Amino acid sequence: AQSVTQLGSHVSVSEGALVLLRCNYSSSVPPYLFWYVQYPNQGLQLLLKYTTGATLVKGINGFEAEFKKSETSFHLTKPSAHMSDAAEYFCAVINNNDMRFGAGTRLTVKP
Amino acid sequence: AAGVIQSPRHLIKEKRETATLKCYPIPRHDTVYWYQQGPGQDPQFLISFYEKMQSDKGSIPDRFSAQQFSDYHSELNMSSLELGDSALYFCASSSTGSWREQYFGPGTRLTVT
Numbered sequence: 643a644q645s646v647t648q649l650g651s652h653v654s655v656s657e658g659a660l661v662l663l664r665c666n667y668s669s670s671v672p673p674y675l676f677w678y679v680q681y682p683n684q685g686l687q688l689l690l691k692y693t694t695g696a697t698l699v700k701g702i703n704g705f706e707a708e709f710k711k712s713e714t715s716f717h718l719t720k721p722s723a724h725m726s727d728a729a730e731y732f733c734a735v736i737n738n739n740d741m742r743f744g745a746g747t748r749l750t751v752k753p
Numbered sequence: 754a755a756g757v758i759q760s761p762r763h764l765i766k767e768k769r770e771t772a773t774l775k776c777y778p779i780p781r782h783d784t785v786y787w788y789q790q791g792p793g794q795d796p797q798f799l800i801s802f803y804e805k806m807q808s809d810k811g812s813i814p815d816r817f818s819a820q821q822f823s824d825y826h827s828e829l830n831m832s833s834l835e836l837g838d839s840a841l842y843f844c845a846s847s848s849t850g851s852w853r854e855q856y857f858g859p860g861t862r863l864t865v866t
Contacts, residue, residue, distance in 0.1 A: 674853050685843060685859040686796070693853055732795060736852045739809045741786075743795035 646735050648744035656752045661705075661720040663747045665733030668714060674736040675716040677707055680746075681729045689731075692716065703727070723751045755780055757846050757858030765864045766834050774829040774861045778846030784808070785827040786855060787819060788843040796843060802827055803850040834865045 649664040667673055674693050678686040690701025697709040707718045716733060728751045733744040758777040766772050778785050784803045788796040789812075798811035802821035813819070816834075821827045831838060841862050845855040 678857075683862070686857040688856075691853070739801075739852055740811075741798055741852060741855070743797075745795050 646733050646742050646744035648731075648733050648747050650747055651745060652748045652750065654750040654752060655723045657725055658722050661718070661723045661727065661749065663718040663731050663733075663749065665707075665716045665718065665744060666714055667716065667733075667735045669735060669737050671737060672711075675707075675709060676734040676736070677701065677705070677716075677718050678732045678734060678743075679703075679729050680732065686732065689718070723749075725751050725753065727751055757844055757856055759842075759844050759858040759861050761861060762859065763862050763864075765866065767866055768834055768836060770834050770865075772831045772834060772863060774831070774842050774844075774863070776827045776829070776844030776846075776858060778825050778827075778844075779856055782846035782848050782856075783825055784847045784850045785821055785825070786845040786847075786852075787813075787827070787829050788845065790841040790843060790860075791837075792840070794840075799829070808850060831863075836865050839863060839865045 645668050647666045676691045677689040679689050680686050689705050690699045692699050692709045700706045705720045730746050730748050732746050760775045786801040787799040790796040799813040800819050801809045805821045817831050819829045841860045843860045844858045847854045
C-alpha cells in the first residue's frame with residue numbers, strides 16, 4: 643500500500659519569501675512522485691515529477707523538489723514567492739498502476 | 754499543443770437522474786483515466802482504459818460505468834445520482850498505458866441538487 647502525506651493544509655508566505663510545501667510518502671518500492679498545482683475551478687497542472695535519475699527535479703514557474711529516499715520525502719520549494727503562486731498544490735505518488743494524491747496544501751501569498 | 758478536452762465543463766442534475774461526461778484525449782494517446790475530486794478533497798482514481806479495454810479500476814461506484822470508444826474518447830456514465838456525487842471529474846490521458854505521463858483535462862464540475 644502507498645500513501646501521501648502533505649504536512650500543512652494551509653501555508654501562508656509573503657511575496658518574495660521562500661515557499662516550502664512538504665510531502666512525505668510511503669511505498670514498498672521506489673515510487674514515481676509528482677507535484678501538481680490547481681488554480682480555482684481549474685484542472686491539475688503538472689509542476690514537476692521524479693521518476694529516475696537526478697533527485698533534484700526542476701519544474702515550471704521556478705519550482706523544484708528533491709527526492710530524499712532516506713526521509714521518504716519530496717518537498718516542493720521556490721526561492722521567491724509570487725502572488726500568482728497562490729493556489730492548491732497536490733503531491734502524488736504512483737506505484738505500479740495506482741496513483742494516490744495527498745490532501746493538498748493551499749498556498750496563500752501575502753503582498 | 755492540443756490538450757485533453759472534457760465536456761461539458763459544468764453540469765447540473767437532480768437526484769436520481771443520469772449524467773454522461775465525455776473525455777477526448779490528446780491526439781495519439783490511447784489511455785484514459787477518470788478521477789473524482791469532491792469539495793475540498795484530493796482527486797480519487799475511478800477507472801482507466803487502455804486501447805478500449807478497462808485496464809485498472811479504483812473506487813468507482815457500481816452506479817457508474819465507463820467505456821472507451823474506437824476513436825479513444827471515453828464516456829463516464831453516472832446513474833441514480835446522489836448529492837454526494839457532486840464533484841469535479843477529471844479525465845487524464847497518456848500513451849501506451851503509461852501512468853507516469855498523464856496529462857489532465859480541465860475537469861467537469863457536476864452539481865447534483
